[in-house]
Each structure stands twice: as C-alpha cells, then as structure tokens.
Amino acid sequence: MGIREQLKENREKILSRWFESILKTYPAETVRFLKKTKDQFHNPVGQTIKEGIEGILFELTGEGEIEKITPFLDRIIRIRAIQDFTPSEAVAFIFQLKGIIREEIDLDRIGSEELLGLDKKIDELALKTFDIYMGCREKLYELKATELRNWTYKLLERANLLKEFEENFKSK
Amino acid sequence: MGALLSFGAVVVLLLIPAIGAGALKLHSLFGVVIPYLAVIVFLVGLINRVIGWGKVPVPFKIPTTCGQQKSLPWIKHSRLESPATGGEVFLRMVLEVLFFRSLFRNLRTEKAPGDRVVYGSSKWLWVAGLAFHYSFLIVFLRHLRFFKQPTPKIIGIIESFDGFLQIGSPHLLVTGLVLFGAVFYLFLRRIFVPQVRYISLPADYFPLFLIMAIAGTGMLMRYFLRVDIIKVKELTMGLATFHPKVPEGISVIFYIHLFLVSTLFAYFPFSKMVHLGGVFLSPTRNLANNTRMVHHPNPWNYPVKVHTYEEYEEEFRDKMIAAGIPVEKQPEPREEEQPTEESEGKE
Amino acid sequence: MSKQPKPPKPDELAKSIEYKTPETQWMETPVKFKPGMWCYGSRPKYLEEVGMPNPREWSPADDDWKLPENWKEIVLDGMKDRLGKYRTFKLFMDICVRCGACADKCHFYIGSGDPKNMPVLRAELMRSVYRKYFTTGGKLFGKTAGARELTEDVIKEWWYYYYQCTECRRCSVFCPYGIDTAEITIMGRELTNLLGLQTDWIGGPVANCYHKGNHLGLEPHTIQSNIEMMCDDIEEITGIRIEPTFNRKGAEILFVTPSGDLFGLPGIYTCMGYLMLFHELGLDYTWSTYASEGGNFGFFTSNEMAKRLHYKIYAEAKRLGVKWILGGECGHMWRLVHQYLNTWWGPPDFLEVPKSPITGTVFENAKSTKMVHVTEFTADLIKHGKIKLDPSRNDHLKITFHDSCNTSRGMGIFEEPRYIIKHVARHFYEMPENTIREKTFCCGSGSGLNAGENMELRMRGGFPRANAVRYVHEKYGVNMLANICAIDRAALPTLMQYWVPEVDVCGVHELVGNALVMTGEKKRTMDLRLEPLPGMEDEEEEE
C-alpha cells in the first residue's frame, strides 16, 4: 500500500493527534473549549484550525499542490500570527505532522522514496508557512502604521491639515 | 485543592454532632440551641445583606437590553427582552427567577461546519441548575410537615407527586435523588471542566458538599437508618411552637442532619447563596428600558467642572468670525459696536 | 513595539514545542505584558488639561509606574466610595456563583484563549481584592476565601485586563444574574485613573473633547471646512449645492454626531448621507462646532469625566434655542444618550418632545431625553413614504449588518437600521444568528481600545466578528459591512483588511445617500465614494 492510501486510511487518527498537538500550545484551561465547542462561530479558533488541518491533509493525500494547500495554511497562520506565539511557535505545527505521520503509518510497507517525497512536501509547506506568517506580521505592521493615515488621508491632504492633525492626534 | 479543603470542612462538620450529640449527648445544644441560632443568623444575616444592597443607590438605569427597544409604533417591541414598563420588567424577572432565562440562552443548537447541528454541553448547566433548585425547593417545602400540625394539604399533595414511583416502603421520593444527582453533577462539572475548575474557589465547593451531605444524611435516615419520626416531630413541633423539648431516643444521624442544615442556614447569608436575594436586585435585569421616556434621577449627582460655551468662544472667536460662524460677543477692539445677542447658555 | 521576527532555524522549529501553561492557580500566575496587547500611557499634558491626578511621563513597559506615595489608600478609598454609590458594583462583587456561563462568551477570550479574559475571571481580579478589604470572610481566611492583598502587581494586572475589555456587555446577556463585567471594568478604569494610569489613546481625545468640543480636536473653522468639502463632493455627485449652517440660533433641530464622521474614512460618507437627506427634506437644523462630539471617551475614563464631556449637548441646545436634538450613528454615544445623558444633565425641560417636521410623528420613546436616533428618524420617513429611493444604486453591494455592542445591549435598536437597509438596498444578508443582535460580537476595538500599538489585541478580539463576516462573504458574496457606529467605521476596515480583505465598511446613511433620489439632481454616475456606479460607467464623463 502506498503512502497516500495509508494516509487516507489513518486520516482520522492523524488528524486528531495533530489537532491535539496544536491545541497543546494553548493555555490548559482553554484546550477543552477549543476542542469541544463545535460551533464555528462560537469557537472560531478551534474550528478554523480543525478545518485547516483537514484541508491540508486532504490535499497532501491528493496531488499535494501547494496552491491548493495555501488557503488552509493561511487561515491557521493568520490566527496564530496574532496570538501569543513566537514565530517558531506559530509555525511549528506543520513540522509536527512529520512525526505524527511516521508514528501512525506502517513504515515497512512504503518505500523510503515515498517517505522522502512526503517529507520534502512538508518542508516546502513549512517554507510557505513561514512566508505566510511573515506576510501576516507585515500586514499587521502596515495596519498599525497606516490605519490613521488611511482613514484621514484624503481630507488631510485636501485641507492641508496634516500639521494640525499631527499636533492633536499623533501617537508618541 | 479547594475541593479537598471544602470536603475536609464538611467532614469536620459531620464529626461535630457525631461527637457532640452522639458521644457527649448534648441533645439540647444540637437539637434546640444551634438550630435556633442558625435561623436567627440566617434571618438577620439575609435581611442585612438585602438591606445593605438596597441602600446602595442605582445611579443609572442600565438594563441589559436583549431585544428590540420600544420606539416607533409599527416596529415590533420585544416586551420581555427589552421591557419598557414595570409590568414587562416583572415578567422578565419571572422568567429569570423561575426559568433561568439568561442561562437558557446557552441552550441553543449550534451549527458545526457543513451546517451540521450539534448541541453544546452548556445546556446541561441549565438543566442541572433547574433540577437542583426545584428539587431543593420541593425538599424544603416537604420538610414543613415537621413544623405544622396537622400536615398542610398542599404538602401531602407534593409528597404524593414526589413519591409517584411507589417504590419501596417508605415510598421513594424522587426529589431527594434529583437533588443529590444535580448537586453531584454541578460538582463534577466544577472538577472536570477546566475553565470552571480554574475559577472555582473553596467557597464554591463547600455548599455543594454541604448540600450533598444534607441530602445524603436525609436519605440515609429515610431509607436505611430509620429514625423515630414521632419523636422527631415532637422535637420539631417544639421548635416551631417555641416550646422546645428534646425527646429521648432520637438517633444521632438525625442530629447530624439537623446540624448540617443549621450550618447551611447560618452560612447562607455570607456565602454565594445570597444570590437568592441578589437576583431580584440586579440593575441590569430589573429596570425598564425606558430611559429616554422617563427621567431617572441619580441621588448623588453632583456638579462637575465643565468647559462652557463662553470659554470656548473666548478661545476661538477670531477663527469663528473669520469662518463666518455666528458668535455671541464681537471682539473688543472693534470700532463699531455690534449689538450682541443675548446669551442664554449660562447655567 | 515588537521587532520584526527573524526566520527561525529549521531544527529550532522541529523541536516540537510543548508549552502547555503550567497549571497554577490564577492568583499565582503573574501578569506578563505581551507586545501588541496594551496601549501607551497617557502623556502628562492630557491629564493636566482636564485636571486628572498624577500626570507624569510613564510607560506600562517600565517596572516603576510612578504611582503616588499613598496609592493603596487611594485605591481602597476609591473602592469604598464606589461600593456605596453603585449598586451594580456592590451586588456584582457579592453574588457571582462562578457557574462559568459567561466564561466563553467574551470575544477576547474566544480570540486569545487567555483564561483571564473570561469575564468571570476579569471580575475576580477585582473581587479578590474586595474580599480582602471589605468582607469579614476574606479578612479572616485570606486566600482560602478567595481574597488577596492589593499590591502593585495587582494594579498592573487590573490595568492590563481592564484595557482588554471593550465594555461590550455580551457576558451580561448570558449571566443568570445579569452580572455585567463592563460595570466592573468601568470601576477598574476609574480606580486606576485615580493613580494617573490613563492610556494615551483615551487621554488625548478626552483632553481634546473637553477643550475643543470633539475628540479629534477639530477647531470650529476646520469643522466647517470639512463639511464644506463634503458638500463639494456631493455637488460633484449630484449637481446639488448644499449649504449647511453652523451654530445657528433658532433652528428647530440640533444635529450631533461623533466627530469621526467629520473626518475619517469611511465616516465622512455617512456624514454626506446625513447632509443629503436633511437637505432633501429641507430640514431646519444646525450643526454645532461646540457640541461637535456625540461620542464620549470620558466614559472610558470615569463617570465624572463622561458627564463633564457630555455637558455640551444640552447646553448648546439651550443656547441655540432649538426644539429637539437629532443624533447621528454612533455606538457608545447612544449607550450614553439613551441610558446616562438625561440622568447627568436632564431633564431638559427647555426642549420639546421631538416631533418629525416631515411626518408629524411624535417620538414618544424620546419624550424625556428629547434626543432621537437618526435611524429612528429615517425609518419613520421611509415608512411614511416621504423620501424617494432608488435601491438599485446599491446593487453593487451585498450588505450585511453589524450590530454594535452599545446600541444592541445598551439600547436595543435592532430593527430600525435593518428596515432602512432593506429599503435602500436590495442585497441584504444576515450573519449567523448567534453573532448578531443581542448576541453580537464586538469589533474588538471599542471602549477606547482602537489604538495602533495594541493591534494584536484588536485583531484577536475582532476575530469572532470577522469570522462571521467571512462566512457570509463566502456564502453570499457579501462585500459591505454596514453599521451604525463611528468606532466601527474606524476600526472595522482594519479588521477586515486583516481577516477578510474583500469586505469594506460603511455607515447606514451612506447607503441612504446613495439611494436617495434628490429633487433636481443630475444623473448619478458615482456613489458617495466618488467611485463609478456599476452599470452607469458608459455615461460617465472624464473630468
């Protein structure tokens, strides 16, 4: 049986372990909430992560096209980029997949070629993950820097008010 | 940690009457003095608490509005969620107190991804909360049979409902079990839901253990270690008629039960259980959402420093005039006297 | 604040991290100030301008907050005083049973997972101190009774978490006793303000508003020229010249709106909507440059400051001799007008019970406060068929409506804006039921938290809202998030840019302005944003 079939077969288990290991990065008191609350509006963090990893694994067992996986990665990273994580903490979850897959599938029944191929794919994803993370952080800085300017710029420019405005309102 | 501490405290409370009434035979103390004291502490304490809250003013009328305000006549006003009159507030409070309306809001079907309908676990809080409070109430009412001679009809009726299962002799009373079960559930919830465990204090476990112990000893008495009901009623009637007497030969389990109940009564006003009184006073629930219709006075409203229009105009008069914005006073150095409009803005 | 992260080394990453927080009791878990989660401390000049205590340079990042010598006494006295003045405060300190029903209802908890953002725990931060100093049990049994000493660390913890609450009252909806954690947050902010712990983002607007009449510090001529600029745009769009008046005595109606509408994008489009509507009606109304702020950052400071700032509205109505007051679209402004203003400064017997000069409707629901919400006013117009609308001009928009916390849970205005939207536009989609109306999710930036330096906090707090918007965006193609709040108009665009960049933000009266058919207008080829109206492009002329 090839690696794809095995991934499909063990999908549920891999997903649940992966989900658990991501949840472990949240405060202990909150894990149950993130895990048990099924309502996607009441518990957007937990549900988005869950859907995201489902999508990633599904694509990995298929063609594994990065472009298709990116939106799922994006949703997870977008959340983690604004939570209390260091960059490595925020993106480490993608690496955890390697270990989990190794433990959950029967390594004897697949060629090392195949495993290497998967690893490579995950490494690619990891790079992508970090790109997305950086993108989110940059977006955040940009929003910080430009929010005020964005919503006042037009009038300021027209009225030559920039000076008065800055006196009154600029942050330290 | 908090649970253990509270558990220990309840064990101690069990031992006190076991020793005091059992070994030392201080029956009058545990049968008369302590119950009287407990009731006094309960009444004085609770009244004090309620008066204490009542004395604090409600400076602003700030109901939490959970439905459409009363506005234009053709817009459907949500009377219960956004009450505009005293009567509507009353109904809102009835729903709150009798059905735990707000807690009920937790009870809704949830939508999981893919529009699957799932049910949150929070509905159990509402179910268990209601089960607990109503069984507590019924158990409490049932006990009045010990304090009234002859037993009031209504209590007989309650009991016959309560014993509808007609199991065993005496008939199994359902509420006792429900009470125990519900309290036990509330306890488990505190232990097993991490969020709730995190916020729980010893003072949250203690009443639960105490009530479990009360219900437990009560059921023990009824079904297993039978006590002499005639004598017990002699004692309780004595208490009720203020002619206390302590018949000999009541077993110690009764004194334990009575002591625990006394503790609950005495502890009540100082515990979180005072929400019994507080729920009626909660300004976010018991006020009408009619603040724009009826002036609500604040008894301690005091004058504050403000920036008046005069001061404002003083500062910006030239700019205002230059922009053609009307002003009250024309600037001083002007040649021609302009008739100033009369100022009305002063307070 | 936070530095640009460097890419981590792969092996660093591979060391799969397991840092479940140690399960310490919350009292033993010290507060850590995380970057992106707090606002800068107020500049001394802002405090001085309004006479608030302990003005000094300080930063929340410093160890030494330069508290006054007797800070503890000040706080405890302040608590005692307020426990005797606010029944909510006293009662909510006493009756919580820690059932946890509110725990997962707060958008900050949902977005961050930080247990101290559970409303009940936010309140326990204060309750523990209350028990220690104001209850016998707490004095006798200390920690066993859930009591703790008041220390500087406790003050810091208060400050950190009371500025991670938007006073949105969502928790209050679900609490069996109606315990409103916003009331506790308000007290927490009052108390820390006694020590001079104001934020810069709130302190600035407060000082501006006190002095110049509005948060942004716009001076009279600036207000006028801003509005005139909007009139230029309106002329460009409709061919009609509007001449609004300022500080005019004898007008029938005084119009007060948050100053965000006079200045920011997309707030000014909403303002253009008002201007066009009032002009079309021929309404006898005036703007005021003195009462030029409906909002009130004082409310995020202390009750007293809020009262001081909101003095101007009635005072100006009296000076100008108007009959009643019309208020623009704003969230906390309307919480205050609805629930506080009349108590602070009323009843305003010099005014008349508001009556629409167009329809004759008497606004009985505002008969004491004498101030009408503009969506009440406009809904009444539409109901009576007094304005001509062409909803097809909003056809390029697929709209959803965000209920602002304050107008939802502190006023109950749900139907009026929806009624208007449904008449001025043809594509309206509700977000899921448990994210709107009384259960609405906050924008995450309310109560003076819409600064730049706490962007992570805002993005977290706003995530539940954004998540629901994304749902309707994906399901129905929603591309416009309408609301009736100036803070929303300032904060939601940023939120959307991060989470759902395809969705833009507008006020309800911007939609009204688009759809309003004005007498004598030229054929519209642009919307209020001066962007071409789809379907009309071919007729558009190049300028």
Ligand code: HEM
């Ligand atoms: C007007 C009367 C009352 C109302 C509306 C009311 C309401 C509530 C509600 C809604 C809860 C939260 C749900 C729960 O945790 O079960 C609660 C909890 C509780 N109530 Fe009451 N209650 C009332 C009277 C009483 C009385 C008389 C007692 C005395 C035994 C009591 C004892 C408790 C206890 C011990 C809890 C905490 C349960 C827990 O720890 O989870 N309540 N009450």
Ligand code: SF4
């Ligand atoms: S819902 Fe109310 S009683 Fe329950 S924990 Fe929250 S504040 Fe306390």
Ligand code: SF4
């Ligand atoms: S008022 Fe809003 S922000 Fe504050 S604790 Fe309650 S739900 Fe959270």
